[in-house]
Amino acid sequence: MKICMLIPRFLPVVGGTERQCWLLSRELVKKGIKVFVLTQREKRTSYFEKMEGVAIYRLPGFAIPRFPSFGFFFSSLLFLVVFRTKYEIVYVHLATSLAAVAILVSKLLKKKIVVKFGGAGFTGDVGTSRKKLLGGLKLKLIRDNFDFFIAPSKEVESELIGEKFSKGRIKLIPNGVDVEYFSPSTAKEKENLKKRWGCEEKKVFLFVGRIEPPKDVFFLLSAWKQVLAKEKILFLIGGGKEEEKVKNFLKKEGIRDVILLGERKDIKQFYQMADLFILPTRAEGLSNSLLEAMASGLVVLASGIPSNRDVVKNGENGFLFSMETKNSLEFLIEGVLEDNIPLGEIGRNARKTVCENFSISLIAELFKKKLIFAP
Numbered sequence: 374m375k376i377c378m379l380i381p382r383f384l385p386v387v388g389g390t391e392r393q394c395w396l397l398s399r400e401l402v403k404k405g406i407k408v409f410v411l412t413q414r415e416k417r418t419s420y421f422e423k424m425e426g427v428a429i430y431r432l433p434g435f436a437i438p439r440f441p442s443f444g445f446f447f448s449s450l451l452f453l454v455v456f457r458t459k460y461e462i463v464y465v466h467l468a469t470s471l472a473a474v475a476i477l478v479s480k481l482l483k484k485k486i487v488v489k490f491g492g493a494g495f496t497g498d499v500g501t502s503r504k505k506l507l508g509g510l511k512l513k514l515i516r517d518n519f520d521f522f523i524a525p526s527k528e529v530e531s532e533l534i535g536e537k538f539s540k541g542r543i544k545l546i547p548n549g550v551d552v553e554y555f556s557p558s559t560a561k562e563k564e565n566l567k568k569r570w571g572c573e574e575k576k577v578f579l580f581v582g583r584i585e586p587p588k589d590v591f592f593l594l595s596a597w598k599q600v601l602a603k604e605k606i607l608f609l610i611g612g613g614k615e616e617e618k619v620k621n622f623l624k625k626e627g628i629r630d631v632i633l634l635g636e637r638k639d640i641k642q643f644y645q646m647a648d649l650f651i652l653p654t655r656a657e658g659l660s661n662s663l664l665e666a667m668a669s670g671l672v673v674l675a676s677g678i679p680s681n682r683d684v685v686k687n688g689e690n691g692f693l694f695s696m697e698t699k700n701s702l703e704f705l706i707e708g709v710l711e712d713n714i715p716l717g718e719i720g721r722n723a724r725k726t727v728c729e730n731f732s733i734s735l736i737a738e739l740f741k742k743k744l745i746f747a748p
Contacts, residue, residue: 375407377460379449379471380721381442383412387638388583389495389661393548395427399548400737403424411452413445432453435747442470450474457482462744464492467491468515470499475735476518487744488515489523489532489546489721493680494656496587499532501517504674512536521744525659528679537717544743547683550664552728556668557720559695570608577609578711579647579666581640587656589696591622598628602710605630607651612636644669648716649709652676655696659683664731667691667723674705684731690722725737 380394398408402425409695414420422429432452448469453463462477465488474487491500496690500507515522516536520675520718522543524530526710533543558566567573580589590609609619612635623631637643644650650666652675657663659680667684673691675681685691692709694701 374462376401376409376462376464376501377453378408378464378466379412379475380410380412380466381469382415383410383431383469383672384424385418386415389548390466392661396549396551396733397737397740399425400733401740402479404737404741406741411449412453413442433485446470446474450477452477454481454746457484461485462487465489467630468502470511470513472511472519476514479518479520480708486518486727487521487523489525490658491525492526492527492656492658493526493532494587496656496676497529497532497658499536500656501531501622518524523743523744525656526680527657527699546739546743547731548661549660549733550557550727550731551734552668552714552724555579555641555644555665555668557724561713562645564567566642568580570646572606574604576605576649577647578605578606578649578651579643579671579705580651581643581662581666582652582654582660583613584609584611584616585620587654588613589653589655590615590619592628592696592701593630593651593653594619594622594631594704596700597631598704599700600627600706600710601629602707605706605710607631608647609635610640610643612634630738638681640665641669644671649674651706652681653696653702654678654681658683664727668727668731670720670724672719673708673711673723674702686726688719690719690726 378394378398384395385390409428411430413434418648419430426671432448436514437443451532461486463478465472465475468488468490472488479486494500501628502512516538520588522533522538523546524533524543525548530543530545534540584590607685650671650673652663654676657678657680673686676696678695687693691706694705
């Protein structure tokens with residue numbers, strides 16, 4: 374079996390979609406499936422390379438207003454026609470204009486085509502398509518022509534059903550995480566990392582993600598500044614449209630126990646240093662950072678949106694809070710700072726949940742079962 378992963382951007386660009394594409398591709402190769410990635414070339418990247426058995430082809434392209442993949446649309450279509458023997462399935466990551474490339478390949482060459490929908494709610498593929506003039510037409514073309522639709526969460530599955538997608542062709546396959554790479558640190562490792570960052574004797578809280586909607590970092594900071602306990606510190610990892618606003622907010626409010634570090638490639642050390650992870654998001658397909666934090670044995674405090682509730686069982690393997698209720702996160706932060714909550718046990722339960730349900734090895738097996746060998 375041979376698969377083409379068709380994705381607008383890929384490594385070294387790092388985002389949730391890119392990480393999931395890489396993890397799944399690498400894992401399928403380990404399981405004997407031939408996989409190559411077809412993506413648009415970024416500046417100063419090679420046109421071809423092979424990483425851990427995964428071939429990566431980067432094609433030229435150029436953007437025009439409202440059509441960022443305009444040039445790549447044509448170069449990828451030409452590639453897939455010329456090298457038609459290299460693949461049997463085209464797996465499109467995100468419901469972008471590249472879905473049309475897959476549809477043309479399906480019609481011309483009788484290839485099986487699959488699309489993975491990303492995000493949920495107002496920032497997801499379905500939500501954003503509804504707002505655009507041609508978005509409804511795009512959803513109809515995908516609905517009528519693709520063999521399978523991958524939903525990373527029950528909420529995305531419900532959105533697709535609401536748009537009259539065939540329930541039998543929707544495959545619920547969650548995101549996966551490398552549970553060997555993201556794993557708990559020892560007490561000594563955690564202690565040394567805290568010393569390196571000057572936060573010994575403190576509870577270290579962590580946020581990892583884009584600093585822009587649907588993540589609501591200002592909701593987090595507004596709650597954080599109300600908690601007067603001194604033995605805490607918060608690290609914010611990530612970049613985005615609101616990063617400068619966050620810097621100004623911290624300065625204006627005089628908040629000194631928050632460290633904004635921007636985008637980092639070495640996020641593993643922060644998961645291993647932290648004690649707790651906070652995810653203040655208003656919409657999500659299935660958060661990669663949530664899974665990584667739980668795999669690392671952290672106690673997670675997550676907003677109670679549907680996809681987070683699919684993973685976090687309140688008080689058992691983490692905690693949920695409402696973003697519609699004033700002071701809900703503030704009270705939760707104060708609560709977990711108390712000594713009578715078994716944080717160690719909850720962190721162990723968090724890792725167990727991810728290992729048993731969301732490890733990338735299990736997700737690759739699920740992919741094979743539901744898609745590769747599906748009739």
